[in-house]
Amino acid sequence: MSVHKEIKRVTTHILQEMKQRGEKISMLTAYDFSMATILDDAGLDVLLVGDSASNVMAGHETTLPITLDQMIYHAASVIRAVKRAFVVVDLPFGSYQGNSKEALNSAIRIMKESGAHGVKLEGGEEIIESIQRIITAGIPVMGHLGLTPQSIYKFGTYTVRAKEEEEANKLKSDVLALQAAGCFAIVLEKIPAALGKEVSASLSIPTIGIGAGQHCDGQVLVVNDMIGLTKGFKPRFLRQYINLYDEILGAAQSYIRDVKANDFPNEKEQY
Secondary structure, eight states: OOOOOOOOOOOHHHHHHHHHHTOOEEEEEOOSHHHHHHHHHHTOSEEEEOTTHHHHTTOOSSSTTOOHHHHHHHHHHHHTTOSSSEEEEEOOTTSSTTOHHHHHHHHHHHHHHHOOSEEEOOOSGGGHHHHHHHHHTTOOEEEEEESOGGGHHHHOSOSOOOOSHHHHHHHHHHHHHHHHHTOSEEEEESOOHHHHHHHHHHOSSOEEEESSOTTSSEEEEOHHHHTTOSSSOOOTTOOOOOOHHHHHHHHHHHHHHHHHTTOSSOGGGOO
């Protein structure tokens, strides 16, 4: 008789325990069923259905154009694949800023229509009301500070944030405000490693870094960048583990050759 081993789902509580015992949290983005199946099987702790889908899936220059409906579509696709990982979904640009009621409605739609486990919002003090309202409804919220891509037109560039003392101090007060509001974790994007270390030590909740140094409680990358599906994107913080662009290109070229030479399908590959 085969013994079916129950897979233990990752929860906010488990992520909190990981921080306390010093176990690093692994997180990658996922946007579709096939990739999420692989990443969940690999044992990722957290999968982020990122608004980076706007860039890597839809070809937009920024994360701004992606809609709430599109985020829900991606999130539902990922959720159908996942048995273990904790799945967080980005609230897209315009679905939460400046209106906490709209923020709550957006978060509720994501949870109800996709089955996700939590949401992520960019920003500090200025969106605290939205965060509190969502958490009061029982929805886990992950914060996001440092380089916040939805504000790219305000920054004007994707360079490292919080190098100046004023911005660093705001980030330090923002992380504490997010923690006090009830966030279960905070993504820190493209900030100096020393600041990432200081901030992570000042919090009881986990920090997840992307270009924020090795002292964060976990790390996240865009999966398409990590596996080399995107071409020519090589920021300092990215470690590319495989070059799928060239692998797939080669496979497609071999297929073309075989079709043109009437070598595919062969005798064994037909009915």
